[in-house]
Structure formats: C-alpha cells, structure tokens
Amino acid sequence: MNLHPIPTLLSILGVLTALFSGYWIAALRRVHRESLDVNDPAKDVGSPGVAALLLGFATNFFDTLGIGAFATTTAVLRFRKMVPDQLIPGTLNVGLSLPSILQAFIFSVIIPVDAVTMILMVLSSTLGAWLGAGFVSHWPKRRIQIGMGTALLCAACLMFLGQMKWLPSGGAEIGLVGWKLVVALIGNLLLGALMTLGIGLYAPCMIMLSFLGMSPKAVFPIMMTACAFLMPVGGIRFIREHKVAPRVALGLTLGGLPAVLVAAFLVKELPLYVLRWVVITVVIYTGTMLLVAARKARGTLNPE
Secondary structure (H helix, E strand, C coil): CCCCCCHHHHHHHHHHHHHHHHHHHHHHHHHHCCCCCCCCCCCCCCCCHHHHHHHHHHHHHHHHHHCCCCCHHHHHHHHHHHHHHHHHHHHHHHHCCHHHHHHHHHHHHHHHCCHHHHHHHHHHHHHHHHHHHHHHHCHHHHHHHHHHHHHHHHHHHHHHHHCCCCCCCCECCCCCCCHHHHHHHHHHHHHHHHHHCCCCCCEEEEEEEECCCCCCCHHHHHHHHCCCCHHHHHHHHHHCCCCCCCHHHHHHHHHHHHHHHHHHHHHHCCCCCHHHHHHHHHHHHHHHHHHHHHHHHCCCCCCC
C-alpha cells in the first residue's frame, strides 16, 4: 500500500477549487446585475454580516477539530432565522466548501493514508453528492424540512453513541481492500447524497470506517478530502437552481477559512467533551423543530 495520497488527487482538487470559485463568482455577478433584492435571501448578494462571519469562524474551527460543521451551522441558521429552510442545504454546501477544501489539503499532507482507498472513497461520495443535489435542489420546502429534520436526529444519535463510547474505536489499517472496500464505497455514496440534505459526512464516515478496521487517524484525510470534492460539486447544482443564500454563504466562507488555519496549526486539539453534549442537544432540538414545522405545513396549498 502507498502510504501517501497521490499528488495528482490534490492537483485535481486545485482545479476543482478554481472551477467552483469561478462558477460561484460568475453566479454572484449575474444575480447582482439582474436584481439586488435584500428581501429575498436567494438574491441578496450584499456584504456578509458579522453574524455570518462569526458563525463561519466558529463552526469551521470546531469542524477542523472533528465536531462537524453542518449540524451546528444548521441549528444557528434556523435559530437566528438567517436563511429559509429550503435554502439551508445549498447554503451549507456552497458556503462551507472552501474551508473544507483547505482542511483536505492540510490533513491529506500530514497524515498517511492508502491512496487507492482515498481516491475511490472520494469518487463515490462525489457521485452521491451530484445525484443527491439534483433531487434536493428541486424539493419543496416541506420535503426539505422532513429530510433535514430526520437527518439531524440521525446525526444526533450517532454523536450520542460516540460520546458514550458505544461505537468501535477502530483498528490500525490505513486502507481497505476486498469486500470491506466495496462496503465502504457503497456507504460513502449514500453519505455523499445525504450531505446535500445537510447531514455531515464526518461522524457517519468515521463510524463506518472504524467498523471496517481503519485507524481513526487515517479516516481524517479521507473524510475531509471526500467533503472537499463533493461539496463544490453539489454546490454547483444548488447555485444553478438558485437554492443558495449568497450573502450568508459568503460569510461562512470568509469566516471559515482563517478558522481552519487557527484550529489546524495553532490550537490542534481541545477538550471537547462538554461541547459535544451541547451540540447533541442543539441538534436534537433543531431536527425536532424542522419536523414540527413540516407537520404544521402539511395540507397547505403552497408547499414551497
């Protein structure tokens, strides 16, 4: 097994980063030319507010340390009513893409992992995101609420099991072969699709690969690089369907990039036990409220 990720993979990621950034910038300019409507979050391309910048910094800081950013960001966006529910999945995938890409470059260089396993896992999750975004970007508001609410409660269950140490601690392998690799690829395909609903890939991917015998440390570059590929791929589809809140997404990005650097190179590790309980509580509350909102909307004439 090759102990280091193939440099070509990071080169491709660099090209994808440039394509995604260019596509997003062009979309922002096009929306700005057509209509600047601060009352419509999908058309508001003004400067990001302080709240979005601080949210991007906080959630990406803890994301780099392994907490995960999707669930916590969703909770804050809903609590502060910063983004309509139907725009949350797209805003997450677009706004958190570049910080995730930065994480991938950092961790794939400093942590050894089998290149074949990593490349195949990245491809499977990216395919899942492309397919998933194609469905979610056309869903009505109520269906998105149900999907996100269910996904968040599942994420909370996984966080709880991990917090109680009822999940496998993992083995010593830095790669997978045979049937284990096949299972991992199918699982990551599904996780990539779920990312477009707002459920983070980190926790379920860590659990799945630990069950299959991989070292938790070696999982970090795999899950971070997978997210780095799948999020901009899914994000492009959300941008195309105008299912993003541009101003908030930009704030998440600009606040998140320095947070990744601070967490990866300065802080590196924190005692996060108490924080995880807080996150679990918030995620359960947010998922429940999404399902309650979907239930209230049942039977209305306008499902959007």
